[in-house]
Amino acid sequence: MLDPVTRQGRRDRLRQAMLDAALDLLVLGHPANVDYASGYRSVAADIIPGTPIAALLGVDRLVLVAPAADAAAVDEAGVGEFVPYGRFFFEARDPHPAAAASDRYGSFLDALGVALDGFGEVGRVGVDGGLGAEAVAAVAARPGVDAVVPASDVAYRARAVKLEGEVDALRRAAASACAGIAAALEGAGEGVTERELASMVASTMAAGGAQPRFVVVGFGERSAYGDARPTDRVWRRGELARFDVGCEVEGYWSDVGRTAVLGEPDRRQRDRYAALVAGEEAELGVTAPGVEAEEVFAVAVSAVEAAGLRPYRRHHCGHTIGLEVYERPVVAPGWDTPLVTGMVLCLETPYYELGWGGMMVEDTVVVTETGNELLTSFPRELWVVGS
Amino acid sequence: MLDPVTRQGRRDRLRQAMLDAALDLLVLGHPANVDYASGYRSVAADIIPGTPIAALLGVDRLVLVAPAADAAAVDEAGVGEFVPYGRFFFEARDPHPAAAASDRYGSFLDALGVALDGFGEVGRVGVDGGLGAEAVAAVAARPGVDAVVPASDVAYRARAVKLEGEVDALRRAAASACAGIAAALEGAGEGVTERELASMVASTMAAGGAQPRFVVVGFGERSAYGDARPTDRVWRRGELARFDVGCEVEGYWSDVGRTAVLGEPDRRQRDRYAALVAGEEAELGVTAPGVEAEEVFAVAVSAVEAAGLRPYRRHHCGHTIGLEVYERPVVAPGWDTPLVTGMVLCLETPYYELGWGGMMVEDTVVVTETGNELLTSFPRELWVVGS
Numbered sequence: 001m002l003d004p005v006t007r008q009g010r011r012d013r014l015r016q017a018m019l020d021a022a023l024d025l026l027v028l029g030h031p032a033n034v035d036y037a038s039g040y041r042s043v044a045a046d047i048i049p050g051t052p053i054a055a056l057l058g059v060d061r062l063v064l065v066a067p068a069a070d071a072a073a074v075d076e077a078g079v080g081e082f083v084p085y086g087r088f089f090f091e092a093r094d095p096h097p098a099a100a101a102s103d104r105y106g107s108f109l110d111a112l113g114v115a116l117d118g119f120g121e122v123g124r125v126g127v128d129g130g131l132g133a134e135a136v137a138a139v140a141a142r143p144g145v146d147a148v149v150p151a152s153d154v155a156y157r158a159r160a161v162k163l164e165g166e167v168d169a170l171r172r173a174a175a176s177a178c179a180g181i182a183a184a185l186e187g188a189g190e191g192v193t194e195r196e197l198a199s200m201v202a203s204t205m206a207a208g209g210a211q212p213r214f215v216v217v218g219f220g221e222r223s224a225y226g227d228a229r230p231t232d233r234v235w236r237r238g239e240l241a242r243f244d245v246g247c248e249v250e251g252y253w254s255d256v257g258r259t260a261v262l263g264e265p266d267r268r269q270r271d272r273y274a275a276l277v278a279g280e281e282a283e284l285g286v287t288a289p290g291v292e293a294e295e296v297f298a299v300a301v302s303a304v305e306a307a308g309l310r311p312y313r314r315h316h317c318g319h320t321i322g323l324e325v326y327e328r329p330v331v332a333p334g335w336d337t338p339l340v341t342g343m344v345l346c347l348e349t350p351y352y353e354l355g356w357g358g359m360m361v362e363d364t365v366v367v368t369e370t371g372n373e374l375l376t377s378f379p380r381e382l383w384v385v386g387s
Numbered sequence: 388m389l390d391p392v393t394r395q396g397r398r399d400r401l402r403q404a405m406l407d408a409a410l411d412l413l414v415l416g417h418p419a420n421v422d423y424a425s426g427y428r429s430v431a432a433d434i435i436p437g438t439p440i441a442a443l444l445g446v447d448r449l450v451l452v453a454p455a456a457d458a459a460a461v462d463e464a465g466v467g468e469f470v471p472y473g474r475f476f477f478e479a480r481d482p483h484p485a486a487a488a489s490d491r492y493g494s495f496l497d498a499l500g501v502a503l504d505g506f507g508e509v510g511r512v513g514v515d516g517g518l519g520a521e522a523v524a525a526v527a528a529r530p531g532v533d534a535v536v537p538a539s540d541v542a543y544r545a546r547a548v549k550l551e552g553e554v555d556a557l558r559r560a561a562a563s564a565c566a567g568i569a570a571a572l573e574g575a576g577e578g579v580t581e582r583e584l585a586s587m588v589a590s591t592m593a594a595g596g597a598q599p600r601f602v603v604v605g606f607g608e609r610s611a612y613g614d615a616r617p618t619d620r621v622w623r624r625g626e627l628a629r630f631d632v633g634c635e636v637e638g639y640w641s642d643v644g645r646t647a648v649l650g651e652p653d654r655r656q657r658d659r660y661a662a663l664v665a666g667e668e669a670e671l672g673v674t675a676p677g678v679e680a681e682e683v684f685a686v687a688v689s690a691v692e693a694a695g696l697r698p699y700r701r702h703h704c705g706h707t708i709g710l711e712v713y714e715r716p717v718v719a720p721g722w723d724t725p726l727v728t729g730m731v732l733c734l735e736t737p738y739y740e741l742g743w744g745g746m747m748v749e750d751t752v753v754v755t756e757t758g759n760e761l762l763t764s765f766p767r768e769l770w771v772v773g774s
Contacts, residue, residue, distance in 0.1 A: 001618070031436075043614035047601050047633070047712055049418075049436065050516065072741060073615035089700040090611065092741040099741055102702075129437065133520050195596055202593035209586050212593055214434050224477065227430035228460035231388070246434070313476040315489075325434055354459060354479040354486055 001077065002250055006165025007039040010158075014057060017158035018151075024122040026057045026151055027112075027139055030130025032251075032323035033155045038064045040077045041251050052108035054131065056115050058122070063115045065108065071101035081118070085111035109138055116142055126151025156328040160320060161342035166252060167366050170321065170344050171375045173254035174364045176210035177245045178378040181258050184217070189386045190237060190262060194219055194230035201245055210247035210254075213325070218242050223259075224358035237263040240357040241385075244350075246325055253325045255346045256376055257362030260383035272309050272351065273359050273382040279304035279349035280361050280380070283317060283331070287345065287365055287372040293335040300331070300349055309351065318347040321364065343367045344375070388464065389637055393552025394426040397545075401444060404545035405538075410513040412506055413444040413538055414499075414526055417517030419638075419710035420542045425451045427464045428638050439495035441518065443502050445509070450502040452495065458488035468505070472498035496525055503529055513538025543715040547707060548729040553639060554753050557708065557731050558762045560641035561751045563597035564632045565765040568645050571604070576773045577624060577649060581606055581617035588632055597634035597641075600712070605629050610646075611745035624650045627744040628772075631737075633712055640712045642733045643763055644749030647770035659738065660746050660769040662694035666736035667748050667767070670704060670718070674732065674752060674759040680722040687718070687736055696738065705734040708751065730754045731762070 014037055018026050028037055029052065031045045037055035044067055045051045054065040063081040066074060069088035075097050084101035085108050092099035105111040112135055121144025127136050129152045140148045162170065180201035187200050194217045202212040217230045223242035235241060239262055246255045261269055282303035283296050300317035318331030321344055329337035331345065339345075348362035361380055365372040388394075401424055405413050415421055416439065418432045424442035431454055432438045441452040450468040453461060456475035462484050471488035472495050479486035492498040499522055508531025514523050516539045527535045549557065567588035574587050581604045589599040604617045610629035622628060626649055633642045648656055669690035670683050687704035705718030708731055716724035718732065726732075735749035748767055752759040 001616075041616065043601055043603065043616065069613050072612040072739070076609075076612060076615065087702040088613065089702070090613070090739045090741050091700070094742055096741040199594055199596050202598070203590040206589035206593045206599055207586055209582055211589070212599060214430055216430065222463075225459040225463060226456050226475065226477070228463065229388075229428065229430065313478070315474040315476070352459070352477045354477050354483040355481055 002039065002165050002169065006163050009163045010036050011057070011062065013161070014155065014158040015059070017154045018057065018126065021126065021151065021154045023124050023126040023149070023151065023154070024059065025119055025125045026154070027125060027131060028055045028057070028128045028155060029053065029132070029135065030128045030152070030155070033128050033130060034064070035251055035323055036155065036159055038062060038079050040064060040066070040074055040079050042066055042070050044069060052132065052135070054112055054115070054135070056119065058119050061118070063118060065111045065115050068101040068104065071098035083111040083115045109134060112138060120144070123147070124149060126154055128152045128155055159322055159327060160329070161340055162322060162344050162366065163342070166322065167344060167375070169250040169252035170254070170364065173210060173247055173249040173252050174256060174375040176205045176208045176247050176249065177254040177256040178376055179208060180204040180247070181243050181245055181256065182378070184243070185260055185383050185385055188235065191234050193232045193234050194222070195232055197241070198230040201243070205247040210249050213246045213248050213253065214244070216242070216244040218358065220357060221355060224352045224354050224356065226352060235262050238266065240269065240359060242358045242360055244360060244362070251323050253321055253323070254364065255321055255325050255362060256364065257348055257350065257360035258383060259359040259361065260385050262385050265382055265384060270382065275304050275307035275309035276349040276351055276359055277361055277380060278307040279312070279317070280347055280363065283347040284363070284365065284372065287339060287347065287367060289339055289341050289367060289369065291339050293329040293331050293337050293339065294333050296347070297331045297333060304349055312351070317349055318345050320344060321346050339367050341367050341369050389426065389552050389556065393550050396550045397423050398444070398449065400548070401542065401545040402446070404541045405444065405513065408513060408538065408541045410511050410536070410538065410541065411446065411509040412512045413541070414512060414518060415442045415444070415515045415542060416440065416519070416522065417515045417539070420515050420517060421451070422638055422710055423542065423546055425449060425466050427451060427453070427461055427466050429453055429457050431456060439519065439522070441499055441502070441522070443506065445506050448505070450505060452498045452502050455488040455491065458485035470498040470502045496521060499525060507531070510534070511536065513541055515539045515542055546709055546714060547716070548727055549709060549731050549753065550729070553709065554731060554762070556637040556639035557641070557751065560597060560634055560636040560639050561643060561762040563592045563595045563634050563636065564641040564643040565763055566595060567591040567632055567634070568630045568643065569765070571630070572647055572770050572772055575622065578621050580619045580621050581609070582619055584628070585617040588630070592634040597636050600633045600635050600640065601631070603629070603631040605745065607744060608742060611739045611741050611743065613739060622649050625653065627656065627746060629745045629747055631747060631749070638710050640708055640710070641751065642708055642712050642749060643751065644735055644737065644747035645770060646746040646748065647772050649772050652769055652771060657769065659696050662691050662696035663736040663738055663746055664748055664767060665694040666691035666699070666704070667734055667750065670734040671752065671759065674726060674734065674754060676726055676728050676754055676756065678726050680716040680718050680724050680726065681720050683734070684718045684720060691736055699738070704736055705732050707731060708733050726754050728754050728756050
């Protein structure tokens with residue numbers, strides 16, 4: 001679990017964003033927003049999509065609505081006010097709040113109503129996209145609610161700037177992904193399969209305490225397939241391997257990309273990879289407070305093309321990352337959001353050519369007052385295996 | 388990827404369930420249903436909740452709607468008809484369907500409309516809970532659509548009976564979870580932390596090629612906390628450890644539970660665990676075709692209480708499992724669904740007492756013509772570590 005200072009700091013940031021948006025109450029149902037607001041990450045909400053859960057953040061209080069099955073873990077997490085719904089029996093000889101959670105309220109909507117009661121008459125309420133239509137309607141129907149407005153952006157704005165404890169978790173997640181790729185490449189050789197390498201990546205991440213989330217490993221023509229799942233295809237001499245790997249530490253994600261060749265790379269592999277690295281390094285060179293996200297994108301595309309890979313067509317060359325793998329802003333056209341100290345970005349310049357192969361390099365940085373600092377510390381060159 | 392016979396068999400089952408429900412078309416947006424219908428599992432839909440995706444299954448065709456970024460993987464999977472949306476550039480020297488996917492349709496709703504066009508005038512359309520409200524409204528507004536009806540249950544009914552290839556994947560997922568728990572208990576001793584054991588479980592599952600999904604490990608009083616995340620708490624002599632573990636193989640989940648004690652168990656630990664095993668074994672004894680799910684529940688509760696753990700209060704004592712960890716029917720009151728050969732169930736009798744601890748035993752079976760067969764093969768007794 002994150003330290004108490006970081007948890008309080010996140011809640012303060014969210015509350016400030018709420019006030020800046022002239023809102024009196026936030027009702028958030030997206031698990032990442034619930035975590036950010038309350039400090040609580042529900043296992044059930046993670047593994048059973050659609051498990052309803054909500055954090056209600058007002059000017060001076062926070063209330064969590066979650067299944068009764070979460071009651072003991074919520075109590076331990078020190079969330080404070082908690083309204084459980086549904087049936088789950090915790091026995092107890094001595095009084096314990098979780099022992100009284102079962103059957104308190106029958107449904108999520110019942111519990112949400114009770115949670116809303118506690119806030120009295122609120123004027124403007126912000127809701128995120130994680131709340132179902134029925135829950136939004138229930139909020140809108142409350143006496144005293146003047147307006148219900150979409151507030152996903154409010155939450156993303158708060159979450160965009162990371163606190164020290166968040167950067168620490170992101171750094172550990174990034175290091176774990178790097179360690180996974182490195183272990184796989186050290187163990188790799190002719191005849192290894194995509195699945196075998198993916199297993200090495202994932203088991204290394206898991207052994208380090210991270211939760212593996214995605215492990216894309218593609219060889220040869222499959223390296224061009226984007227987010228394709230690993231297969232039993234074997235790695236043959238001269239072929240590319242593209243890695244795109246992510247895991248989670250304390251809810252914070254990583255997303256790291258690297259490319260390798262089995263044996264000596266040919267001229268085209270070297271030249272193209274050099275162009276992609278030039279693009280990513282150009283991004284690293286300009287990423288700083290005040291620079292707009294779309295400027296970083298433009299710099300990346302120009303640098304790749306200037307280095308000889310033309311045309312270089314991309315919809316984005318990076319994204320912010322945190323409690324979700326893609327946050328906002330995105331490093332893409334149309335995102336004129338200026339970067340701010342504390343934002344954490346994945347910068348990437350992938351290239352996919354069907355029939356030939358795919359390559360990528362992707363690193364993570366935190367924006368600092370003077371520019372940026374890498375959270376990934378890991379050779380950025382084209383990896384050469386078994387030559 | 389599952390073998391072609393299983394993939395076709397799943398689609399046939401779904402189509403039959405559609406016809407049985409007097410529907411002309413299914414429009415499914417839940418990733419598990421999309422996988423079941425199409426054979427395609429999108430990485431993006433896995434890791435970015437809310438990524439819209441849909442499978443449209445009619446009497447004689449299937450159309451997949453997914454992001455353009457999925458185009459190469461979809462083509463490789465041999466899904467057939469595919470309508471991509473959004474921007475993602477695959478380059479190609481020779482013509483390739485994925486190279487033409489970018490910017491074909493701007494949004495998911497645009498692509499969904501084109502996919503629906505291909506089916507002409509359809510009368511009754513079933514939709515699942517994975518489709519957003521806007522998508523459902525778009526379906527309802529099509530000329531020729533007489534009715535739009537909820538069809539999540541239709542999909543669950545089709546998915547409830549597993550084909551041989553599905554049972555094989557579920558068996559491998561169950562074996563991987565068992566191997567993870569066994570490895571952790573072999574490596575465990577005094578002073579080990581919950582996180583350390585959870586890492587051993589997860590890395591063992593990942594090394595075996597499965598994707599870890601949840602690893603609950605709780606010691607002492609934390610073993611009673613239900614689905615709580617592992618912490619740095621150390622295991623002390625005499626204390627319980629409760630494991631509740633799941634992973635995924637080819638999209639199919641496992642969910643296995645075991646309990647251990649560090650050193651010799653005391654009388655109460657032994658007696659209570661024996662009662663829980665008696666409950667699970669009673670379930671194993673009655674699980675057979677024609678028996679209703681709620682009867683299995685009643686048998687479990689009676690057997691635990693008869694063995695001396697009274698009162699034994701539970702909301703369920705098991706659930707079906709497949710492309711989701713909780714499918715339907717559930718082994719709980721109100722589920723009078725008769726079991727059918729080919730259903731795969733997790734049978735479990737957990738007990739949570741705050742201030743004392745939690746225990747559970749959970750195994751997976753497939754219903755056979757003569758009863759059931761275990762997919763978990765793993766000692767069911769109370770594990771005794773380091774005595």
